[in-house]
Amino acid sequence: MIELQDATKRVGNVIHIKPTNLTLQTGHFNVLLGATGSGKTSLIKMMAGLDPIASGKVLMDGQDVTRLNTQKRQISLVHQFFVNYPHMTVFDNIASPLRVAGMAQSEVEGRVEEAADLLQLRPMLKRRPHELSGGQQQRTALARAIAKESRAVFLDEPLANLDYKLREELREQLPDLFAGRGAVVVYATSEPEEALLLGGYTALMEDGRVTQFGPTADIYRNPENIAAARVFSDPPINVAGITVSNTQAQLAGGGGWTVTDMPDGEYMVAVRPHRVTPYRTSDADVELTGRVIVTELSGSDSSAHFRHGSDDWVSLAAGVHPYQVGEDHSFYMNPAHCRYFGQDGKRVA
């Protein structure tokens, strides 16, 4: 278990991490999700003890490790870059932390071979990193993290520099590789899709703070604020202003529906692109008419950016749809999928 208590990181006068409270449980797969520069790496370095923290505390299994050296924290870290000792064989690379820890040679061999088997590195054990492909190099780094008995494993965008196929393959294996090892696993990524595929728990990060933390599916379905809703959506979530008066919600660009339990006033409505379709999905659907600005076809999905009033909307629908750029099209949205936020960005309904 890792706990952050009001932990802050500052470099000079710039605050990189605002006071953060977070508890990550042993055995859980925890995803840090946020855009580049949102503080994922900073947070990892704080927990790993690579960067000093300005104020607050870091606890591991209840023990205060705020001032404890990195090597005494029993952790592993896998980077976005493939970091291996260049002049050591794959075997020696995986074995290096075990040897530094003074483990007996027979046990070292056993552990290295176990890790190598898990990551299909056995035929490469005698090779050097520069003789391996990018995927094999990163698997070596992962094997080193697995072989070492760690209380926490930090994976900082470990798949970012791999090609698409390898990324999918390794991503599928990752949760299983670390399951049952008695470590807190922390995985940083900037891709919402990756967080959803990995499951477990997700901490949303924005601008140096954790905006929401909980089981990944919960966060996806129930973002607490507009920032969380934005981070956890790719393509970006649709956000538009609405006016509620007498339980009637009205979009500025036309289209309205009935809402309950919301006092009169100005709100923001957020709805995911795949809930805005060029065809009717239910009787309750609201029709939005707008001029199509851009269309994209990705695989078997078509997306259309259209202008509705003064707002830009995105629709993402399965199948190929013949949009005409510059023409008006009708799109449909079921109000049941809408999330409502106040002007301050907090969730209302």
Next chain:
Amino acid sequence: MRTENQKAWFFVLPVLALVAFNALVPMMTVVNYSVQETFGNNQFFWEGLGWFEQILRSDRFQAALGRQFLFTFLILIIEVPLGIIVALSMPRKGFWVPVCLVLMALPMLIPWNVVGSMWNIFTLPKIGLMGYFLNDVLGINYDMTQQPLSAWITVIVMDVWHWTSLVVLLCYAGLVSIPDAYYQAAKIDGASPWSVFRYIQLPKMKTVLTIAILLRFMDSFNIYTEPFVLTGGGPGNSTTLLSIDLVKIALGQFDLGPAAAMSLIYFAITLLVSWVFYTLMTKDDAQ
């Protein structure tokens, strides 16, 4: 199917022409002199390999060659480790980086003959600051114009002062190109500073270090100006390195044949040792 296309040769022609003018033609002139006896009015007599034999057998050449190897050996064994140590202790980021870099580059910006004159004046007993300080303040008997050992120490120290910066700058470039991630990985593993040097910094510096060693070998093996200005090869012949001896034969005695033969032997040795160095140091990568 493969088609033969001879057009490619045309693209090589400019390079051939360039190399011919700046290397082959001057070199062939030397080859020409080295196999003939030259008299006034451009009269030549065929000498064969006689000059080569004479040079290789001569005690004078062997002594100069010995001094040259000793000098280069001392230079490499001092400048390379020293350069690595200085590079390691330089700051990686912040205000002091440009300051250190400029200070490091300064000695290399000074013309070679100025370096020689500077050190000559600096180390002269009685007059020079260092000469005076060593003799009259510390009471050490030091005179590079009279004592071979003093002369050698002065020549070596001068070269270390002049050229260690090159090794430093090259190693420093290699060091700063190592991503932080490597140091973090070592920190997490709990690796000692020695292990960080041995398993991260040294392997990552290897390429630039190879270049640094090669450059320092070639430069120190061919060194002429600075020791010539500083000691003129003396006292006696004690600091007469190969190039100084060569100039004495060629321009002092005007023995063109032996001088040309000696040039070619000198060149062959430099080339051969460089090649051996390079092959040994890059052997590992070629696997």
